Amino acid sequence: MFLLAAEEAAAHSWLYDNVWLIPALPAAAFVLILFFGKRLPNKGAEIGIAAIVTAFILAVLTTFTWIGDIADSGAHSEEAHSLVVDGGEAIPVDLTAEEGEVRGAPIINEVEWFGIGTDANRATLGTEANGHGEPAGGEGDTHADSDGHAEKSAFSISIGTWVDGQSVMMLFVVTFISLLVHIYSTDYVNGDRRYTHYFAFLSLFTASMLFMVLSSSTLQLIVGWELVGVCSFALIGHWWEDQANSDAALKAFLTNRVGDIGLLIGMTILYFAADQSFSIKTINEMAVAGDISKGTLQIAALCLMAAVMSKSGQFILHTWLPDAMAGPTPVSALIHAATMVVAGVYMIGRLYPVFFVGFGIAGGSINVMAFIGGLTCVGGGLLAFVQRDIKKVLAYSTVSQLGYMVLALGMGAYTAGMFHLFTHAFFKACLFLGAGSVSHACHHSFDMKADMGGLRKYMPTTFATFMIGTAALAGIPPLAGFWSKDEILVGAGVWPGTEGNGTYTIPFIFGMITAAMTAAYMTRAVWLTFFGDYRGHEEPHESGPRITVPLVILASMAVVVGFFNMPSGFVKALRLPEGWAHKFEDWVEPAGVATFVSKEANKFTHAKPSLSLAVVATALAVGAGFLVWNYYKRLYAMDPKATEYTNGMASRIPPLAAGHRVLENKYYLDHLYTGVIAGGTKGPLARAANWTNQNILDGLVNAVGSTSVVAGRFIYRFIDQGVVDGTVNASGSTASRLGQLLRGMQSGQVRQYATLMFGAATVLVAVFIFAV
Amino acid sequence: MTYLVLQTQLTDTGEWIANIFFYIIAAVAIVAALRMVTTNNVVHASLYLLVVLSAVAATYVILGAEFAAATQILVYLGAIMVLLLFGVMLTRAKIGAETDLDHDQKWIGALVAASLGAVMGYSLWEGFGDVRMPADQVPQRTEAVADEIFSTYIVPFEALSVLLLAALIGAVVVARRD
Amino acid sequence: MFLNQFLFLAAILFCIGVYGVLTRKNGVLVLMSIELILNAVNINLVAFGAFHQHLSGQVFALFVIAVAAAEVGVGLAIVLLIYRNRRSINVAEANILKG
Amino acid sequence: MLAQSLVAQSIFGQSIVAQGAAAEFVRPHIDWHAFAPELILVGWGALVTVVDLIGLERVRRIIGPLTGIGFLLAMIPVLTLWDLDSEIPRVLFDGAYVVDNYSLVLKGVFLFSGYVVVLLASNYMAEGDYYDSEFYQLIAASVLGMLIMTSARDLVTIFIALELVSIPAYMMAAWRKRDLKSNEAGLKYMLMGVFASAILLYGMSLLYGAAADTRLSVIGESLASADSAPFITLGVLFTIIGFAFKVSAVPFHTWAPDTYEGAPTPLTAFLAVASKAAGFVGLISIIVFAFGDLPELVEPFMWILSAATMTVGNLIALRQDNVVRMLAYSGIAQAGYMLAPLAVYGGQLAEAQQAIVIYLVIYAAMNLGAFAVVIIAARKTRSGDIESFSGMLRYAPGLTAAMTVFLFSLAGIPPMGGFWAKFWVFKVLTDGWELWGTLLALIAAVNSVIAAFYYLNVAKQMWFLPARDGDNSPIIIPPALIAAVAITVIVTLLTGVTGWVPSWADFPAVAAAP
Incomplete structure (x- = not known):
């Protein structure tokens, strides 16, 4: 192995060259924990945490270096940048191109992994085509004749690191979330019988994801991709004593294998299309430059899309994701926030030119990616309505949010998609860990209806952080989710004044619906968990500091991270320093370097933010949240126990009288509502309010609530559990039955075997003689 | 006698005589082979096999492969047949007709054999329709065969010796009574 | 003389041998049928050798004869082994392993 | 030189003078160095036999290790030859016997497999x-x-080489003499093997008839220049079928599961790996050196065999309860992947040959390893059921990890060796996006998903389920078996992580013939 790119540039940070340490540290920790973990006082957790802390520090340093370099390169200046010359390889940059052309060019360090055959040693071996006659080392001309594939055989595969905004962003997110998950886990899985094993795989999981993030070649990407899958298999099935858990692990793995076919085929197509290269850089460059035909890119993109669908839980390959909740909650947090499921989205970003050109994203109005993303975000959101299990609500919410990211990328809103990935990581991790904390308190139940309720009094910290996470997820300004969601909606280019890469009307509608729905189902979950009366058995208690501290950190991140990408108009309006606008875009988006989409035909544009859209979308979310809130409120008012068994409207009327009686002496709010609903005797105001309530609010609540519940249930029962699972099961059982049939042919009789052998030989030869 | 047959091939009459010899031998071989696979008596079957093997040896003589013919007689008739008869006796086969020698549904076997024969026959007919054997054929000398074996085919020859040794060791282990 | 008369004889013997191995239940008779097939191949080899005036055909046939001897020896050993354990050399009864 | 020719004359000279007609016997040139691996093995084998005959019971325990040493000794000339002959093949007997990098790599694989099988057998026997x-x-x-x-x-x-591979194996399959299953395994293997030999020989006789020579290179030339004729088709296909039996390609695979299940398990490992590889070597040699110019005939045939083999093997494997039988069918399916490059070899003979050899190397390590674990597990559980693997994590975590490596490798999941094996096959299949190659790649891809189901089922048993009989006492593993597992794990992981296989599988097909 030798360094392909050894030249050291002065501007070149030590960190860029040694970024491989970041995945290597947790990988080493995995080995160490496996061998020595059991003998250590903390059963190996300390090694894992030490490794991840170091990796995190390195990742932070790398991030700051990267940001510093971007700043040095003068993000908004008109000059050319010194950054051009550095990097593992010289990066071809068109200096005549417009401003900011080279900002954020990737820094690639590659070493040869292995190679096969060089032209030189082939030439000495050349002989005649069928290999008789001249001994080896003969004439050169026969060589060319027989060894027409000599160049192809001179084949080498490189392994390397790829540092750019996108990968640095992921390095930060993965190490950050992983670190918090590690700390959280020391409490959460404390006393588990496979504690050491758990931490070992947590380390390996992190290492695999980091390895994948830093891939410089498609082959490396595949390896990382599969490694992530393997680790998730081990972690989801961590509590394998329960049959459901091991089944879920298997299901996750096998569903991913289905998508992997797409990945392998897609990558193979790209390999040949890019003149037999695995280099992501080469592939991207050729895709941008039009050296690969659009049709080829389209097929490749479709194949890769299948991989994204399975890994990132897009419809219709999402079914493994909710089942994967069987794993320990911190693992779910890691899977949903930073690793595994975002791998698909990350891969789209990494090979964005392939998708951008292949799907003709520029100037389009709908494409496969946007459609799948749209379908997923609406479908996932609907499904989240009907879950009893708090983790499943969050899981379907992840499905929905991943759909949002894919939707964004499908509409050409690269930065918006990546930004949403970034913000989502924090608040989703916060929510998952919060759910874990809740279940920790409720004796390891995740059933919101049976075992929760009213927890806000018992677990103030968890409640507060969960609320912040919910608000962020629902897109309430000024929390993180608002900014990224807003950018996605703007990116559709539909709203007046926003100029996106096309006019994606249908995806935009999907996006708006989802924005409303997200707020609604999260409100439902929050109500069921934290409001009303506690329905569990014993008194719940707040979790310990190792659980709450990560929650607080994540919640504060969920508040802050959104400000990294404020629109410039907003910044101006508030008279903030101008440099505060679009920071994330500056740091992460490789603004126009040759490896990214930039050429004329595939021009990549940014949408213009719109204040009116932000207001409307926020109003939608708040309104939807309010409706649901109102609905549960009223339900509760009728009967505090109602939430326990109610799912629809049907059970609302009968317990009315009983509810009335019970509520009399309860909360002030209940009194008010009871009065409003039942009274109607407190003057015209009350009467008017009552009328409004009865006819408008009630109708609205009824309509929205029942529609989404019915739709959600329908999709859950028939499509999710029926059609999709049914199809998967049916194809499985068909294969199985076919196997049984073929197995019957193996009768154990030699005579039959011999008949088959001679018979098949005869038939095959006859076919080839007479038919071919 | 070999020499005689081949000498006479040089004339038309000679070829006629050789042909007559051949067809008689072939007819005997085919009839004996058919009886071998259909008879109800194991001992008879082995005797029919004896006839086929002898007829094949005679065919080698007509083709001028004297050494192969001699080996055929020595190895097959002298060794393999004796081995098979031992097998018949050690497994206590009845002397006389038996009823349970064949599978039911012999037609499947017949069908496969017939279609295989048809495919082979068609291929050979298409390939060598009226190709004649060379007229100036001389017997292949044993000495030349020996030279060939000990030069070109020395590797398979040595491998064969290992094979026979291994078969010997293995067969003794497998067949002996513990 | 035609080359084909030898080749056809070989083909016929081959097919009769195939018929034998497909219909016989008795292990020894199956082994005999195998000999028939191998002899058919030998006729082919010797005939081609004579046709091409080339020694390899005969040499190949000699090798086949030797291998056939080894195969019969091994085959009989296994048949005897089965006979000892089962008191029968009916190959149709050997069907414990299947599926 | 003089002395040698004198000796030759004293043996052969007399008859030449007496007969006076035949050409004088020319003593063939023999390159002793090139022959050294075979000669060492023959000599050492003779030595072992003699030691066994003289020492009888007293030396019984050392015969196994002694044989193992023989394999390692024979490896030495393979290495020295590798060093010397990297460029020019050593051609013997007018091209009937060639020692080049292609053959040396495989010699190494076979000696390695032989050594591991000896390790596996030592306690079992x-x-x-x-x-x-x-x-x-x-x-x-x-x-x-x-x-x-x-x-x-x-x-x-x-x-002769094929028979030398097979005939001892027929007898070894029946080696557990008092076990009816083993008897039956031997009988079926022997009968089917002999039938296949008959078909192979008939095909070879026609090839000889077409070319008037037994050397593959000459046959290749004749077939290339001859018009296609039915008898050539018959000869070519029958020859291939003879090998298809050996590699257990569908529909000539029927013997494999029965024999694998009944035979002593170390021998099963030997059959599944070494013996199958030998069949592949024969198949590659004959296709590359003799049928290289007949792709229009051979390719479709191999396509059918390959597609049928991988699909049928995988589907039946789904339904197996016995782990050895499951591995047998999985081995059939793996053979299907290995056959695939031969379905598209036209124009890329060297690449196809390379892909199969790489697959063979990695397959040898991972499959031998899987069998080693099966043997170890059976020592404790006394059962061949897949369910008997349940709960292994609790009492043998190291073994579980090793088996997981093998299973993942067999399923083709990176970063195990099996991934690269499949990778090279896919690379050949998809080269140039010809319709049939791509289609076969697609079939192979779907099959590799099916295969994941039954491989992972075993992994699931080991990792996630409690031991069936609740017995969590640790396994005592003899050192020989530990060594076998260790060697195979290392090779599987090393080939997987570094991907270094291709660098030494880099032999142009064409240079291998004289």
């Missing part, structure tokens, strides 16, 4: 009270056949 010293001698004979097979470029040599 002794504890089962089977004839063990003879067992090792037969293994050595069979491996000798494989060594010869790698260099054989001539029909007679290939045929």
Whole structure:
């Protein structure tokens, strides 16, 4: 192995060259924990945490270096940048191109992994085509004749690191979330019988994801991709004593294998299309430059899309994701926030030119990616309505949010998609860990209806952080989710004044619906968990500091991270320093370097933010949240126990009288509502309010609530559990039955075997003689 | 006698005589082979096999492969047949007709054999329709065969010796009574 | 003389041998049928050798004869082994392993 | 020189003078260095046999290790030859026997497999009270056949090598003499093997008839220049079918599961890996060196065999309860992947050959390893059921990890070796996006998903389920078996993580013939 790119540039940070340490540290920790973990006082957790802390520090340093370099390169200046010359390889940059052309060019360090055959040693071996006659080392001309594939055989595969905004962003997110998950886990899985094993795989999981993030070649990407899958298999099935858990692990793995076919085929197509290269850089460059035909890119993109669908839980390959909740909650947090499921989205970003050109994203109005993303975000959101299990609500919410990211990328809103990935990581991790904390308190139940309720009094910290996470997820300004969601909606280019890469009307509608729905189902979950009366058995208690501290950190991140990408108009309006606008875009988006989409035909544009859209979308979310809130409120008012068994409207009327009686002496709010609903005797105001309530609010609540519940249930029962699972099961059982049939042919009789052998030989030869 | 047959091939009459010899031998071989696979008596079957093997040896003589013919007689008739008869006796086969020698549904076997024969026959007919054997054929000398074996085919020859040794060791282990 | 008369004889013997191995239940008779097939191949080899005036055909046939001897020896050993354990050399009864 | 020719004359000279007609016998040139691996193995095998005959019971325990040492000794000239002959093949007997990098790589694989099988067998044979010293001698004979097979470029040599590989194996399959299953395994293997030999020989006789020579290179030339004729089709296909039996390609696979299940498990490992590889070597040699110009005939045939083999093997494997039988069917499916490059070899002979050899190397390591674990597990559980693997994580975590590596590798999941094996096959299949190659790649891809189901089922048993009988006492693993597992794990992981296989599988197909 030798360094392909050894030249050291002065501007070149030590960190860029040694970024491989970041995945290597947790990988080493995995080995160490496996061998020595059991003998250590903390059963190996300390090694894992030490490794991840170091990796995190390195990742932070790398991030700051990267940001510093971007700043040095003068993000908004008109000059050319010194950054051009550095990097593992010289990066071809068109200096005549417009401003900011080279900002954020990737820094690639590659070493040869292995190679096969060089032209030189082939030439000495050349002989005649069928290999008789001249001994080896003969004439050169026969060589060319027989060894027409000599160049192809001179084949080498490189392994390397790829540092750019996108990968640095992921390095930060993965190490950050992983670190918090590690700390959280020391409490959460404390006393588990496979504690050491758990931490070992947590380390390996992190290492695999980091390895994948830093891939410089498609082959490396595949390896990382599969490694992530393997680790998730081990972690989801961590509590394998329960049959459901091991089944879920298997299901996750096998569903991913289905998508992997797409990945392998897609990558193979790209390999040949890019003149037999695995280099992501080469592939991207050729895709941008039009050296690969659009049709080829389209097929490749479709194949890769299948991989994204399975890994990132897009419809219709999402079914493994909710089942994967069987794993320990911190693992779910890691899977949903930073690793595994975002791998698909990350891969789209990494090979964005392939998708951008292949799907003709520029100037389009709908494409496969946007459609799948749209379908997923609406479908996932609907499904989240009907879950009893708090983790499943969050899981379907992840499905929905991943759909949002894919939707964004499908509409050409690269930065918006990546930004949403970034913000989502924090608040989703916060929510998952919060759910874990809740279940920790409720004796390891995740059933919101049976075992929760009213927890806000018992677990103030968890409640507060969960609320912040919910608000962020629902897109309430000024929390993180608002900014990224807003950018996605703007990116559709539909709203007046926003100029996106096309006019994606249908995806935009999907996006708006989802924005409303997200707020609604999260409100439902929050109500069921934290409001009303506690329905569990014993008194719940707040979790310990190792659980709450990560929650607080994540919640504060969920508040802050959104400000990294404020629109410039907003910044101006508030008279903030101008440099505060679009920071994330500056740091992460490789603004126009040759490896990214930039050429004329595939021009990549940014949408213009719109204040009116932000207001409307926020109003939608708040309104939807309010409706649901109102609905549960009223339900509760009728009967505090109602939430326990109610799912629809049907059970609302009968317990009315009983509810009335019970509520009399309860909360002030209940009194008010009871009065409003039942009274109607407190003057015209009350009467008017009552009328409004009865006819408008009630109708609205009824309509929205029942529609989404019915739709959600329908999709859950028939499509999710029926059609999709049914199809998967049916194809499985068909294969199985076919196997049984073929197995019957193996009768154990030699005579039959011999008949088959001679018979098949005869038939095959006859076919080839007479038919071919 | 070999020499005689081949000498006479040089004339038309000679070829006629050789042909007559051949067809008689072939007819005997085919009839004996058919009886071998259909008879109800194991001992008879082995005797029919004896006839086929002898007829094949005679065919080698007509083709001028004297050494192969001699080996055929020595190895097959002298060794393999004796081995098979031992097998018949050690497994206590009845002397006389038996009823349970064949599978039911012999037609499947017949069908496969017939279609295989048809495919082979068609291929050979298409390939060598009226190709004649060379007229100036001389017997292949044993000495030349020996030279060939000990030069070109020395590797398979040595491998064969290992094979026979291994078969010997293995067969003794497998067949002996513990 | 035609080359084909030898080749056809070989083909016929081959097919009769195939018929034998497909219909016989008795292990020894199956082994005999195998000999028939191998002899058919030998006729082919010797005939081609004579046709091409080339020694390899005969040499190949000699090798086949030797291998056939080894195969019969091994085959009989296994048949005897089965006979000892089962008191029968009916190959149709050997069907414990299947599926 | 003089002395040698004098000796030659004293033996042969007399008859030449007396007969006076035939050409004078020319003593063939023999390159002793090139022959060294085979000669060492023969010599050492003879030595072992003699030691066994003289020492009888007293030396029984050392015959196994001694045979193993023989394999390692024979490895030495393979290495020295590798160093010397990296560019020019050593051609013997007018091209009937060739030692080049292609054959040397495979010689290494066979000696490696032989050594591992000896390790696997050492406790099995002794504890089962089977004839063990003879067992090792037969293994050595069979491996000798494989060594010869790698260099054989001539029909007679290939045929004898194939028989030398098979005949000892027929007997070893029946080695557990008092077990009816083992008897039956031997009987079925022997009968089917002989039928296949008959078909192979008939095909070879027609090839000889077409070319008037037994050397593959000459046959290749004749077939290239001849018009296509039915009898050539018959000869070519029958020859291929003979090998298709050996590699257990559908529909000539029927013997494999039965024999694998009934035979002693170390021998099953030997059959599934070494013996199958020998069949592949024969198949590659004959297709590359003789049928290289007949892709329009051979490719569709191999396409059918390959597609049928991988699909049928995988589907039946789904339904197996016995782990050895499951591995048998999985091995059939793996053979399907290995056959695939031959369905598209036209124009990329060297690449196809390379892909199969790489697959063989990795397959040898991972499959031998899987069998080693099966043997170890059966020592404790006394059962061949897949369910008997349940709960292994609790009492044998190291073994579980090793088996997981093998299973993932067999399923083709990176970063195990099996991924690269499949990778090179896919690379050949998709080269140039020809319709049929792509289609076969697609079938292979779907099959690799099906395969994941049954491989992972075993992993699931080990990792996630409690031990079936609740017995969590640790397994005592003899050192020989530990060594076997360790070696195979290392090779599987090393090939997977570094991907270094191709660098030494870099042999142009064309340079291998004279």
